[in-house]
Amino acid sequence: MDQNLNGWFTERSPMWPGQAFSLKVEKILHEKQSKFQHIQLFESANFGKVMVLDGAIQFTERDECSYQEMITxxxxxxxxSPKKVLIVGGGDGGVAREVAKHPAVEKVVQCEIDSEVIEACKTYVPSLGCGFSNPKLTLYTGDGAEFLEKTDEKFDVIITDASDPVVADDDQGDKTKDGPAASLFKEDYYAKMKDKLADGGILSCQCESMWLHIKLITSLVKTSRAIYPVVEYAYTCTPSYPSGQIGFLLCSKNENTNFREPVTVWDLEAAEKLNLKYYNSDIHRAAFAMPSFMRRELDNIK
Known part of the structure; x- marks a missing residue:
């Protein structure tokens, strides 16, 4: 497999220049070039099964809960009352798995561009791929931005579980190209999502790392504040992601939304009943507590 030397996979990317992250490979499970991207699945020594798309780690079994549960x-x-939810992306099935757990959710619609990713996770990672078997879910295969243009449905919550907008175009991670998710980081996509949100609707989007992508984050926050009355950046800790942290952009059509204080409160006991490994109401509130450097960046957005 690419970027594999002496039994180790090493992740390099122009999205995080000058650094790399390595995992010991025990067994290669699957490798294929789809129409959209290079797909790799392997069993690692300490992080369980790992999915890599175009050279970038998408999840490991060890820490995927910290991302899937928080973006959801x-x-x-x-x-x-989040009765109807749209997932854009999320081809590993993890977000669908989590959304279906919520007692208020009645219908889940998902649009994922790459059917090869879906099938690979169903086959090799049933702990995530099980998300596709939930009876609440209706699954479409295609481009998420195009789906939003064509659908007449309205959703209470839209979750965009996108891979990075830019991916490596060589084995060393020095050259770049747009990835399949590039369209999901553009201004017109956020405007399209607003049109498909019901009154009081909320969206949650993958929004990169504060340690690496401040310009991208602040640009998306600025863009979103021109569209939505309430916009927040939150983050979670995921050890296998670059710098061990990844963020989310949260937007609401309801000017009274306070993302920092959940309206549905789950303590540790309630979270355990839902088989949650990471999320609870305390960690929800903590996700919005920014380090000083990031707080200044967000406060200074004009």
Whole structure:
């Protein structure tokens, strides 16, 4: 497999220049070039099964809960009645798995561009791929931005679980190209999502790392504040992601939304009943507590 030397996979990317992250490979499970991207799945020594798309780690079994649960429940538990949810991306099935757990959710619609990713996770990572078997879910294969243009449905919550907009175009991670998710980081996509949100609707989008992508984050926050009355950046800790941290952009059409205080409160006991490994109401609130350097960046957006 690419970027594999003496039994180790090493992740390099122009999205995080000058650094790398390595995992010991025990067994290669699957490798294929789809129409959209290079797909790799392997069993690692300490992080369980790992999925890599175009050279970038998408999840490991060890820490995927910290991402899947947070991108889901920061939004769902900030909405008083999230009955109908749209997932854009999320081809590993993890977000669908989590959304379906919420007692208020009645219908889940998902649009993922790459059917090869879906099938690979169903086959090799049933702990995530099980998300596709939930009876609440209707699955479409295609481009998420195009789906939003064509659908007449309205959703209480839209979750965009996108891979990075830019990916490596060589084995050393020095050259770049747009990835399949590039369109999901553009201004017109956020405007399209607003049109498909019901009254009081909320969206949650993957929004990169504060340690690496401040310009991208602040640009998206600025763009979103021109569209939505309430916009917040939150983050979670995921050891296998670059710098060990990844963020989410949360937007609401309801000017009274307070993302920092969940309307649905789950203590540790409630979280355990839902088989949550990471999320609870305390960690929800903590996700919005920024380090000083990031607080200044967000406060200074004009």
């Amino acid at each position: 429940f920061l939004a769902l538990n900030s909405h008083p």
